Each structure stands twice: as structure tokens, then as C-alpha cells.
Amino acid sequence: MITTHLNKLAIFGGKPAFPQPLHVGVPNIGDKKRLQARIDSILSRRVLTNRGPMVTEFEQRLADYVGVRHCIAMCNATVALEIVTRALEFEHEVITPSMTFIATAHALQWQQITPVFCDIKPGGHHLDPARIKAHVTPRSTGVLPVNVWGRPCDVDTILSVAEGFGLPVVFDSAHAFGCSYKGKMIGGFCSAEVFSFHATKFLNSFEGGAVVTNDSQLSEKVTLMQNFGFEDRDYVSHVGINGKMTEVQAAMGLTSLEALDRFVEHNKQNYHAYRSGLQNIPGVELIDYDERERCNYQYIVIELDERITSISRDQLLDVLAAENVDARRYFYPGCHRMQPYLAYFPNAGMLLRNTESLLDRVLTLPTGLAVNVEQVEKITEIISRVVESGRAVSLRLRARSGASRSRAANDPCIEAS
Ligand code: T4K
DSSP states (O other), rough: OOOHHHHTTTGGGGOOOOOOOOSSSSOOOHHHHHHHHHHHHHHHHHHOOOOOHHHHHHHHHHHHHTTTTEEESSSSSSHHHHHHHHTTOOOOEEEESSSSSSHHHHHEEEEEEETEEEEEEEEEESBGGGGHHHOTTTTTEEEOOOOGGGGOOHHHHHHHHHHTTOOEEEEEEETTTTTTTTTEEETSSSSSEEEOOTTTTOOSSSEEEEEEEHHHHHHHHHHTTTTTEETTTTESSSSSBBOOOHHHHHHHHHHHTTHHHHHHHHHHHHHHHHHHHHSSTTEEOOOOTTTTOOOOOEEEEEEEEEHHHHHHHHHHHHHHTTTTTBBOOOTOOOGSSSTTHHHHHHTGGGGOHHHHHHHHHEEEOOOSSSSHHHHHHHHHHHHHHHHHHHHHHHHHHHHHHHHHHHHHHTTTSSSSO
């Protein structure tokens, strides 16, 4: 009986639940006519870049929305992180989590700054303020926490710990545009924060990012640095780079911004559908959003407890992939287990136990405008069915990979997968 039931799963020969892959991060597109009109106006104006009117309008709207004094739009969030940390004179060592997209660490390493990886809170996903102290050395120059999934860090405690050591803080808020902390929009909490408007973010400008800050001097410096340091036509006052956002990016950003409420509402409905579909599955926990705050609901993240589900996260990933559900293991295996960090600090994991344990358990599921509630319900049904027969699915998958390994061992022409 269980065998018949399992045979229906695509991984064991059944028909995939979805004819086409469902992805994490398919871009949300706003009103195409509005976008096309904006692009037409750019083409007629023939101002394509170098901080034209579309970029300045986007910056103003972003600053108003977040409630900060300054916003500098950029080509992407990685370059924005590089520029703002450089403007703040971060150097030598900066304390940051490993539980993040590799861009956070690379933005530092690119400038020869060592990312000093700090663990996350036990049972949480964010930098643990209690562990910052252990990583502070005479070479520390800043802290770069991440508001991962758009859920805020323990902002107040981090700021007070950092202040105690005289360290400036920049939040990597790549995921957190449109979210709040204690009723105030994320973006204005420290020296500066950085948003991403990459295609996969709920609000996109194709590629794009922004530095937001209330510090006028910093804003001026960042503005110069993202334009080669040009203060005037023939006068360069800073080392700089090209971090500029183009007019077409800003046109997309503005069009996305107009549709923001619709994007959030859609994500919220998907989130609620995931929540009700997953709530009674033992060993599967959906990372929740605090609905007393503003949230963008752009990431649907589950944690799997294999001791209860009997099926591992990676096995579930494979089962879902066969059904055309392209879930992702963000941010496996963790920055500290990627190069060059692994080579530089092979034992970093010893101080990152919570991070390592979490990264072996998390899975990000598809959402956004390209995914609807019916599809979410189907995904949660699959997860429920698989976990119900977790042990049988796991044994069958293991037997299959064991068989393919032994076939490979007996046949030198076959490579084990
Ligand atoms: N800090 C943090 C904490 C971040 O998460 C990120 C970026 C950054 C900093 C740096 O921000 P940016 O410099 O990128 O502005 C994606 C994004 O590329 C990346 O922006 C994002 N975080 C990260 C979490 O996710 P990948 O490698 O997973 O993307 P990719 O291409 O596999 O896309 C995911 C899925 O989305 C695909 O399976 C299909 C779908 N997709 C993607 C694109 C780009 C589409 O359907 N259409 C598209 O155009 O990194």
C-alpha cells in the first residue's frame, strides 16, 4: 500500500506535480505599460545614465518610503556594500555572520577586509549579539549584520554592543526593503543600510541596490565614490568606482515601487497558505514573520528536523525537484565553508555551531507573483505526504543511491553520481 502511494512521487517514476519548474525568485513585474512609457521617455531624453531624472526620482521615493534623509541608488547591492563600508573606512577586520549570501563576505574581502564570522543565535537565523565581543580585536573596525529574510536582527542590542566597542554598524538589509523593526522602517537604524533590488527580490530594478542613511556627510562621500570620486567635471576628490544605477534600472524600480502593495499582498497570501499547509507536519517548521510589523514576506523558509521527519533536507530537496519544485538551500554551506574563507580559516566552523546546524536544515520554497495559492497548497501536500512516509521514502532513496554506487564500483565505465 505504502509502495503504491510512494510510486506516485515523481522521484519514483510518477508524473511530476507541476508541468514547469516553480522557482524561488522569479521576478515580479509591475505595470508593463508604465514601464514602457518610462523607457520611451528615457530614450527620447537620451539621458541613459549618470544620475538622470529617473534615478533621482527613484532615490527620492525610496528615501520617503523608508523615512531616511538620503538614498543613493546603485548598480547592485554588492557594490553598494563595498562602497559604503569603504566610505566608513572599514578595514582590517569586520564582524559579520556566515549565515548570509556570499556577497556580504565578498564585499569585504574584495577590499582586503577580513570577514570575521560570528555565529547566529541558538534557534535563530540572525547574528547573535552576545557573541560579538568574542570576535572583537584591536583590528576590528565595524560590524555588518544581516537582516536575513527581511526579518530584523536584534537591532537594539547589536547597536549597543557595537557602540560599546566604538564600532560603526552597517546593516546588510538586502532582503528587508518594506519591513519594519519596532514599528520603524528598516533602513534608518545605524550608520547606513543597504537594500538589494536584484531581479529575484520582491521589488526589483532588474539589478540594483541602494545605500540609505541619515548621515549627510556619509551620503555625500558615497555619492562621490559611486561616480569615480568626481566632485566636479574636472575635479576628483576621492578614490571612486562606477557604482551607478542606470535610468532603465530606475524605470523598473519606480514601476515596481508603484506595485509594491500588490506584491506584498500576494506574498502574504502565499505565506498564509504555506503556514496553514505546513502547520501540522511534525518536524517541519515554517519561519514566521511578525505580523505586528511591516513585512514583505518574500522568502518562505522551512527548517526540517530529520530526527522527526526521518527524511533529510537534501532528500526532500530531491523529491521536490522531481516534482518541478525548485527549492533552494539558502545559504548552504555557509560563507565560512566557501572559498577563499575555507582556505583562510579552515577551523572557523568550530565557533559557528548554530550556523552549521541551521544550514543543514533549511530550505527556501517558491513564492512571488509567479506562484499562486493553489500551487502552494499542492507543494505543502507533497511535503506532508513525503514526511508522513518519511522513513520509507528515505530508505528507498538510500537504497537507490547505494545501488547506483555499487553499480559504479563494479563498472569502471560508470561514474557514481
Ligand atoms: N546580501 C544578501 C543578504 C543577499 O541575499 C544578496 C543577494 C546580496 C547581499 C547582494 O545583492 P545583489 O548584489 O545581488 O543586489 C540570488 C540573487 O542573485 C541574489 O541577489 C540574492 N541575494 C540571492 C539570495 O539570490 P541566486 O544565485 O540564487 O540566483 P538565481 O539566478 O539562481 O535565481 C534564483 C531563481 O530565480 C532561479 O532559479 C530562477 C529565478 N530567476 C532568477 C533570475 C535572475 C528568474 O526566474 N529570472 C531571473 O531573471 O542568487
